[in-house]
Amino acid sequence: MKVTLNWLKQYVDIPWSPEELTERLTLLGVEVEGVQKIDGEWDGVVVAQIVTRDKHPNADKLSLCRVNDGTGERQIVCGAQNFKVGDKVPLILPGASLPMKLGDKELFTIKVGKIRGIESHGMLCSHEELGIDPESIGHCKEDGLLLLRETAVVGQSLASYLGRSGSDVVYDLEITPNRPDLTSLIGIAREIAAITGQPLRLPECRVLLECGVTAASLVSVSLEAPDLCPRYTARIIRGVKVGPSPVWLRSALEKVGVRSINNVVDVSNYVLLETGHPLHTFDYSLIAAGAGGKPSIVVRRAVFEESFTTLDGRAHRLGQEALLIADAEKGIALAGLMGGSNSEIRESTVDVLIESAYFSPASIRRTSKALGVRTDASYRFERGADVGICDYASRRCAALILETAGGQLAEGSVEVYPSPFEPHQLALRYQRTDALTGTVISPEEQSRILIGLGLVNVTPIGGSVETATWLIPTWRVDLKREVDLIEEVVRVFGVGRIPSTQSRRAQGSHPADAHFDRLTEVRRLLSGLGLDEAQGQTLVAEASARWVTEGVVLLSNPLSSEMNALRPSLLPGLLDTLRHNLSRRNGDVQLFEIGRVFVPHEGGLREGWRLALALTGARAPRFWSGLDRDARCDIPDLKGLIEEVIERIGLRGIAWIRRAEPTSLFIESASIALGGKLALGQLGQLQPQLGKLYDLRDGVFLAELDLDLLFQRGNSAKSFKPLAQFPSIQRDLAMIVVESTTHDAVLAVIKQAKPAHLETMALFDVFRGKHVPEGRKSLAYSFTYRAADRTLKDDEVNAAHGRVIEAVKEALGAVLRD
Amino acid sequence: MSLQDRLSTIRDAAVSELMGALDLPALERSKGLFLGPEGRFTALIKELSALAREERPLAGKAINAAKQELEALLAEKRATLERTASLPKEAADFTAPGRRRPLGRLHPLTLVTEDIVRAFRRLGFAVADGPEIEDEYHCFDALNTPSDHPARDAQDTFFIETPGRPLLRTHTSSVQIRVMETMPPPIRIVVPGRVFRRDNADATHNPTFHQIEGLYVDKGVTLGDLKGTVEAVFKDVLGDDIKLRFRPHYFSYTEPSMEIDFTNALVKKLGKDWLEIAGCGMVHPKVFETVAYDPEVWSGWAFGFGIERIAMLRYGITDIRLFYENDTRFLRQF
Known part of the structure; x- marks a missing residue:
């Protein structure tokens, strides 16, 4: 979510630089993912007033002036003639630059310098220098300085004098899913207030101009599904003029990446960003009248297969779980997701109905997923909106519409809230915080932190001093038990302030501990024997898995047919690896892999550790001498490696049983058995036809061993035999x-x-x-x-x-x- | 000519003959010529008997001295010629490449995993593991993951076409539950393993990847302990010059939860201030309740991170897919 520094400052004083705010927010758990500085227009240009004007001692056409820049007086040399003492004019301060104009090669930056021997600390500007059309801002077009209105405040920035945006900083924040309350400017400001101790300033909107007509006389609201919509508020403003938003509103939205549409829609978006509460505005005239003759809002479940077109033009078929805002005749909005095209605000809209409601997170999530509609509103409702803020957000929205689009507010609101939400309470044992953090945080500080976050201490008078009971504000849907309060304390206190302690000693063991070492030993052995270690994908193609075995476990939601099965063996993966290497002209490859495979077993699944070997190409790196320097890998090479492994693991009585017939994988192969019976694995030469499928031309020699069995049966205990005394x-x-x-x-x-x-x-x-x-x-x-x-x-x-x-x-x- | 004179002549001839021999056979032939049974020297000895009795001792002594001299000369010459004969026919070129016994390389993920495990073990952690095929209970429910959490979606998690709809574990945290279910506290484990997410492969994603996770449960375990261990492990793995910071975050199975960022010269070189490296937190009391540990008695922490990420940082690898292609030119660099 994006917020800007200037916008945040409306709600809380921020005693930090923009950089420090980044750091503070991040350490508070609101990670700043991006920071963008926006240059203001006419940075460094302020309103100044002429205090004295004298002739330049060394030049006839220049004046030597003293001007007040709001902080003090400074001396300026000026060439213009159209001004007098007392005039208010734009002053550009040293270090600032004039706006670039057509034909400029580079920025013109103002410096303190001497003009005809006299120092000038800045420059008074003409409209041309500032790139302003004076008539567009209601000023006279004349040669010389831009003369400002008498009401201009000395020292004020020119931008704010002109109602333009000053410089600002846009923060892109990552909000964790448990904190829907932070998807708002006020939410972020509240966090800042909690650390700084500064007060949080919420916009006042209690007093609204209301005309004599009551909202209740204009609309009725009924909740047919109070389980999905426990609270619904409607307000009506009549006689608005829909049009472009004022600059401040447009610019606030645009800076945080929201496109301006019109003043009414923009206000509801603004309030969404400000309060975190999604609102919707309807064209009141498009809401059909119900039985009582006045337009009626019905919040109901959709009829199965009911069709509805959202304002983005998409037509949906709804399931019965979808919640609709409807009038007497038709759906007019998908609750919490998006309005309908049949009731949206348009240029001709005169009367507006403001909806402010709370929808059940699960319901919004289901519908959003089912229809593939994700909006800023659904994002917030899904995670849990603030049921307590409905009326405030509605009033804030009404106030801003009145301010930007005019109109008259109908008196009161129509609110249906059959079972008001009871805020819950949580107890915090202060000592528990210390026990969990390993440091002492005083009860006073813990209490101060929680109060800063908007929690209310409701401990009965005379109650325990070690434990406090806290009333949880409605916007904190994430605070569910004591430890959640401890986390709040830790966050605001600062994890960085909790001292690290030395690690303590060993505790217990696990069978995997020894297994890990045995795997390590086999890896070291094989790499010592010249094989490189591979790590293949766990997910392989079913087709290639079937080359090795019939028992293949499939995914029910694969990404592709190349990865739709769990590997029943490491060999298909090694074949892929060989192909990859051969295609990159690494023709001599000797690899091993150790990993888990998955096979069906007694109606369920079994995971097992395997070791696989793959050899192809030259036995040894090409050398410039030697009889067998051209030797290629063969079966004895492969068997020799297996023998080393088996010997290291400590197994005796291995039989190598040649298979009479080729298999789907091997043209020639043997099974490896312990005691002539227990199958430990297999080795052989790959079927050349299969090799061709993998673009392998040379002989490929593959083996696979069941490491679980090997480790289980192995005994690597060694015992010394005396050295022979007599000759052989x-x-x-x-x-x-x-x-x-x-x-x-x-x-x-x-x-x-x-x-x-x-x-x-x-x-x-x-x-x-x-x-x-x-x-x-x-x-x-x-x-x-x-x-x-x-x-x-x-x-x-x-x-x-x-x-x-x-x-x-x-x-x-x-x-x-x- | 006296015998003495002839002795002198023969000795001189023998010396020049022996010294002049060019190879071992020539030397042996020369030896035969003088010292052999038919040799001239042997013949001279036979003449001794023809001498007068009183002349014999003197002559005998002279002949013996000459013979010993010749034999010593012969032995010396033989050694020289043998040495010459045993010289290699062609000189070895010590600048030519040596014959290397090829040594295989361990996969970089193995190397990094072993380093991390070693760091944990130094602090008294035991390696633990659990199945890669998991059920929703161990992967989600027992870890306090809400039933509608996106991770539980078929969009993000691989499910297996088998009755009971098992899934491929999406994190190693499921092992926390497996271990706590079967073992009483205190517990100190480190869990390296494969995990799976339903992401299409790209430079930073692979459906299969590796995580490692530490869990410590005991009486009086604190957040301070967590920080101390995290610092020790990362200093061990990434170097003493790293800096860490802990940022509050959200995970369903820990409370408080934090993300850990680190920085060092390399991170600065990448143009960043901090890089996110791990997640951690104090074990959520609900998780303890699920495995029937009393959260009022026991406390604990867990932290976990991706192994690929560490390996990518350590070696400057920019594409995760390289780990799973096993190109030997890649493997041989570690």
């Missing part, structure tokens, strides 16, 4: 086996043969080609034998290794190579 003996074995023989199968055979003293065995070569028949492959293993208590003898090792050779020949049909 190594034996290598190369054998040709059929292609389908897996490493696991070889391991199983060896394990079963139980060769004595076998410490480890390692696969060191897999070969197909020369000297290996088609459909077969050569596997080479290195076996390490060691005894814990002695050095093994050759023949002991030979015996053990012999069992190995026999076992592979027999169980695998292996043929030994030399």
Whole structure:
């Protein structure tokens, strides 16, 4: 909401500079989002009076004058001839600039300077210098100085003499939704008054000229929905002249961004801004007469599907919840939102009905949302208007219409207010404020603050001194319990004045605490292994989610089909990321992501933590030497990373179970299982067709692990094994086996043969080609034998290794190579 | 020619031969020529027996001395030649780029989150979390959000197509309720996590983003404590030279509520006096009543802020979408 400094000053004295006001309001909870200074017209030009006029000692055509500028006398050298002692003339003070005129290149700024050897402290101005057409302001057009009327006040700014706007500051304020009372100039002024202790000056409008006719004889009001409209006031002014608003009104509205329409409408907008209370004005002659023969206002719910055209020309179909201001025949306004085009003030309007009412916030909110109509009025009613201010706002509006558009006010008003609102009371234990803030604020100061905000101390005489009871003004819809009063005290006292205290020690724990550290550890491990960390969107396209699984959770109100599902897996997001990188020519990408996924589970939903990996392109950054410098990422790269993670988390007995068939996602893949059964995740190579969809040309290797299971089953406790004391003996074995023989199968055979003293065995070569028949492959293993208590003898090792050779020949049909 | 003279001749020849050897094989050949079984030196030793008994000791001594000299020479020459032989064929170019073991980078949001969590943990906070799929009760009702608050609208919040109409949490504050429901006070938690708002992605919005939030409930917790902790955390995260100010504001679940602005040299450089950074306040008694804590006994505060915002400030990132594109050129800068 916008307010201006000059407007605010009508209600409260402000002892601060415009900058300090910004700071004060902000620290009070009214954030200033923007400040705009408006230059006044003829800044630095004041009304001055000629005290003496003598000839310039060094120039015939110049005069040497002393003039009174309202604060004192000053010496001026002047070249004009058309003035005499006692005349009132415009004086521009040093430092101020003349208005720019056509052809001017830059501002002409007045300085103290010598003219023919004599100092001149300013300049007396002609109408041309000021850019004023003298006739337009009712003055004579003559050469020389602009001679002002005798009534001009010496020292007054020229702008105010001419009724033009002076300089001003426009503040753009952010009003929090709990404070509808601050959507008004008076509301803001009240806050300022509360800190400064200055009185708040509300415009007086008690005495209004009223003609003999009573309002009640001109209109009737009935409330058919008092639950939605508990209070309705109507006033009538007859014989107005609708026309342009006076300059002060137009300029006040325009500075805060409200377009001027005509004097009557402008007044109701002005009062809205001033008091925060939305009013509506009707053309009285367009209100149809009811049963009693006089125009009648009926506040009622709309009939289902009732049509109504608001004054912006939009036609609406109303639901039964909408509240209408109607006459005997038709709706004439959407209550609290906007008037109807059938009853708006127009140039021909002569008689005006002023509506000032209170509408239930929920009702206005619902209708506003349903119809998509949002106005300054709905904004305020939705948040809670001040039911207590209806009559005051109506009188203020009437007074200003009379002032700006003339007319005669009908006597009294027609008010329907069946169950007047009872202001509520709240108790404040002063000590409670201290307990909550950690500082001492005296009861006197707390009390002073609340009184400054318009609360009334209604503590019964002889009541407790530690606790006070406060009557809450009707405009403070946000004050509901004790702590709300404490907040008021804190706000006005100043949060900055509450001392900070040192933090205290640890309290309690939470399972997520350890989990956070485990995630951190996995992240560090993988980044250490050369993978960059990705963070993908939680929301993905349903189509891509279905590449991974059938169980997909959908949003009921997605923003787009690109983001209509919760990710059931991190892989779709990583594919998007790969595409993004490839499209930017980052062809070598090695990423991991840790995040939550969402899957349907036993009729509900389950969230789980996952780890996913994605590799594509070169294994290592391009280097200028080395045998495998052109190596591309492959399945063993991926598996190696997973092995590191699994080992770090501390899991044993992992099986890598190859899937017999491609899946929708993978051309070749395996599931990762614990104890051969519990699925921990999967890894594989992306379907090339799918890769093409994502513009991925190189092989893409993806894996995903269930981190919850990993953490649950992992045991990273370490225990020390004594270092071997005796030497080991190594034996290598190369054998040709059929292609389908897996490493696991070889391991199983060896394990079963139980060769004595076998410490480890390692696969060191897999070969197909020369000297290996088609459909077969050569596997080479290195076996390490060691005894814990002695050095093994050759023949002991030979015996053990012999069992190995026999076992592979027999169980695998292996043929030994030399 | 006497044996002595011949010894001298042979020794001289051997020295020049050994010294002249250009490589190890040549050296070994020269050695054979003189000291080998068929070598000239060996032949000379065999002649000793032909000498008169009294001449033998002297001659033997001379031959031995010469032999030791030659063997020492040989060892020295061998070491020199071996050293030469083991020299690299081509000299290493120490100016050529080194072979780097690629190190991956953590996502900037991770780095910032970890820093913030570390700052809270130093003050004795434990990490807590709750589900991202929430219900209206934990996300709104229990936090004293009015039933007609715009945040509860399908316009602003993602709802899930599942019976019970769960939603994606719009703030980490729902975790406050989750924790207080299940744990008795006192409580000190820090909650980092993903949250969701139904905003179209642009430079400052993404439907998914991260928040972090601290909650402290105990007897006698004051607004002064809140300020002290907020100052400690932000100094830790943003540097000691920051200034903070607390501005009264409105949140439904705290009372009094404040927004926190900070400033430092960077903010000034952006041409601003203050930048809004966080929201905070004393836990609303209604929230305590909802989780069955007695607000007359317990008091507490909460404060929360966006992680992306901190990361954007810290690194000078101007588009939030970069966090979720995972462009490796972006990731590799942190």
